[in-house]
Amino acid sequence: MRIGVLTGGGDVPGLNPCIKAVVERVADHGHDVMGIRRGWAGVLGVNPDDPSTVAEHLLPLDRTRVRTVDRTGGTFLHTSRTNPSKVRRDNVPAFLADRAVGEGPFDFTDHALRVIESQGLDVLIAIGGDDTLSYAMRLHDEGVPVIAIPKTMDNDVHGTDYCIGFSTAVSRGIEFIHSLRTSTGSHERIAVVELFGRYSGETSLITAYLAGVDRAVISEVSFDINHLAELLMTDKARNPSNYAMMTISEGAVVEGGEMALSGSADAYGHRKLGGIGVEVGEALKRITGQGIIHQSVAYLMRSGSPDSLDLMVAINYASMAADLAMEGASGRMVALRGGTYTNVPISVTKEGVKRVDVGELYDVEQLRPKVRHVNGKPMFLY
C-alpha cells in the first residue's frame, strides 16, 4: 500500500511532527509513504510522462528521512494555496498550458486523478485547513480514498474543536505580549496587539484570556471605538504601572466601519487581511491623546517549533489518520470533539462556520473574555 501525504495552506508549527508520525505509523505496518511537495500544487505539477516532474514533486518518505524533522516549525514538504479545481492562469504548469483555454480559473481534477493513479497512490492524507480539505472532499467524491487532518492557527475548521497550530500560535502571542509589557509600561502607553486569525476571533480571545490582557476585540463582535477608548483609559488608570493593553483580531470590525481589506484575493477568494490594528491605534490616539504602541504579531505567531500541546495533537491525529488510511476508510477527518479524539466526515467542514461562542466565552459590553462556565468543559473550554 502506498499512502500519499501533503500539507496545504498556511504553515503552522506541528506539521513536521505530524508528517513524521504518519510515516512511522505506516512503516510499522510495512506500507510506504510518498510525500507530495507544495500541497495540491505538487499533484498538479506531476506530468506522469516526465520523470523529472515526478522527482520534483514526490518525495519517498521513510524513518530516516523524517527522523529529525519534528524539531522545527514549518513543513519540510512545503505548502501552497493551489486548488486543482480552481487554477489561476499563472499557476498552470507548462505541460498543461494547451488545456488552459479562456480566462480561467481552470479545473484540472481529471489531471489530478490521472497523477494519483499513475503514481500508485492508494490513499491520500491531506493536512490543511478549510480550503485544502475542500479539495480533499472533492477527490473523495471522485472516488479517491482521502483522509483529512485539520490544521490552522486560527482554529476555525468546522467539525473539530481543535486544529494543529492553534496552541503554539497562542503561546507565541502570550510570550510577545508579556515582552511588550515593559516597553508599554515604561512609556505609560496603550498597546494594541494585532493577531492573525482571519475571520475568527479565537486567537485574540484565548490569547487575551491567558495573557491577562485588559481588552480583547474579536472578529465576531463589532465594537464602538469610543467605548473601547473609555474602557482602556479606565484600565490604564487602575494599573499601578499606568498602561493598558488590548488584543485585536486582524478581521475585527469597527461599528459602522468595514473590515480592513487590502491586497488581492488568493485562489480561494480570501484577501490579505491586516491593518485594523494600525487604524484602531490611530483612532485611540486621537480620542485619548495617549501614546500608542501598535504591534502586529503576524507571522511570528506561526514561527518556531511546536509547543507540547501541538506536538500531542499532531502526533495523535497522524496516528489516527494513518490507521484510517490503512483500514481503507475514506472521506473522514480526524477531530477532537468534547475533548475526545474521534473522526467525522470531511463534509462536516462545509456544514457550518466555526467561530467564537460569544455567548459562552465573551463579554460584549466589557470587550473581553468572559468564561461563564468551566465545570464539565473539555480542557480547551470547547
Added chain:
Amino acid sequence: MAVVGILTAGGDCPGLNAVIRAATARVVAGGGTMVGFRDGWAGAMEDHVIPLDRDAVRGILGRGGTILGTSRTDPYVHGQGLASLTPTLRKHEVDVLVVVGGDGTLRSAARLADEGLSVVGVPKTIDNDIPGTDVTFGFHTAVQIATDAIDRLTTTAEAHNRVMLVEVMGRSQGWIALYSGLASGADVILIPELPMPLEEAAGIITRRHAAGHNYSIVVVAEGISPPDAHELPKDAFGFDRLGGVAYDVAPVLERLTGFETRVTVLGHLQRGGTPTAFDRVLATRLGTAAADAALAGTRGIMVAVRGTTIDTVPLTEAGGPIRGVDPALYEVARTFFG
C-alpha cells in the same frame, strides 16, 4: 553626603533597570543618597521624585523597561532648560544628576552642563549608534531578539517558498540589521549606511532561488530610504518617526523577483522583555562607573565603553556625528548573501 539624582529618558531599553540598580547600590554604598525622577526629564521639571535605596532596586536586574518610567519630554523643547529643573533639584538638594539616555537626551544634558548643572551621562540605545562609546547596553538584547525571530520565521518562509522581509529597528543606522543578519545568515541585509539598489538585492534572491534554495530572508533596517522617497513624520526631538519601510520595499522586490514576498515588522518586540546576560553585565558596569564619577565630583562626562574597559569621555562627545557600522563587517555579511 552627596545627593545623586537619576532619570531615564527617551525610548526604553533592556538594561535600564540594571543601570538604576547598580548606580543606586553604588551611591548608597559610598554613603550618598539616591533619588529617582519619574518619566525622564518630566519628573525633574514637575517634581515627580521617588527615594531610591538598596531595597527599592532589589529584583529589577533582569527586568526590561525602567522602574522610573521614561518620556520624550525635553527640558529645552518643553521648558526653559536648567531653569525648568532648578526648583525640583533645589527642593531635593540634588548635587549631581545621572542621566541615562540616547544622543538626544545626552545633547540636552550637555547643554544643561554648560548652564552649570552637574551631570554624568550614561549612553543608552538599542541602536548602538551613540558616538564616544564602542557599544551601548540594550543592543545585544535587541540583536538576540531579532535573531531569534529571524530563525523562527525561516521555517514559514521555507514552507511557502517565500521571500520574508524582516524589518528591525536601528533608526538611521544599520547596527541591529547587520548583527542580526550576520547572526541568522540572512540572504540580503539592507542598511542605510551602505545602500544596496533593490535591483541588486533582487538579483541575489533570484540567483539563490534558481540554485534550488527557493526561499529567502531579507533583513531590512527601518532607516533605509523607501523606494519612493516621502516625507516622514517627526518626534519631539525632530527625529524621523520610522517603521514600516519594509512594506514599501516588499512590492518592489516582489515585482523584480516574481516571488511571493511577506513582511514582518519586529517593532517594539525588540526593546521589550528581559536583557541578555551581556547587557545586564554591561549596564551594571556603566551604572557603577556613573555612580563613582558622580560621587568623585567628576562632572560633564559620560561613562563609555572603550575596547573592553569602562572609561569616561566628555559629555559633548555624545553630540558628535552618529556612529555607523564598520563597512568591513558588512563585507563579511555579504560573503553569505544568497
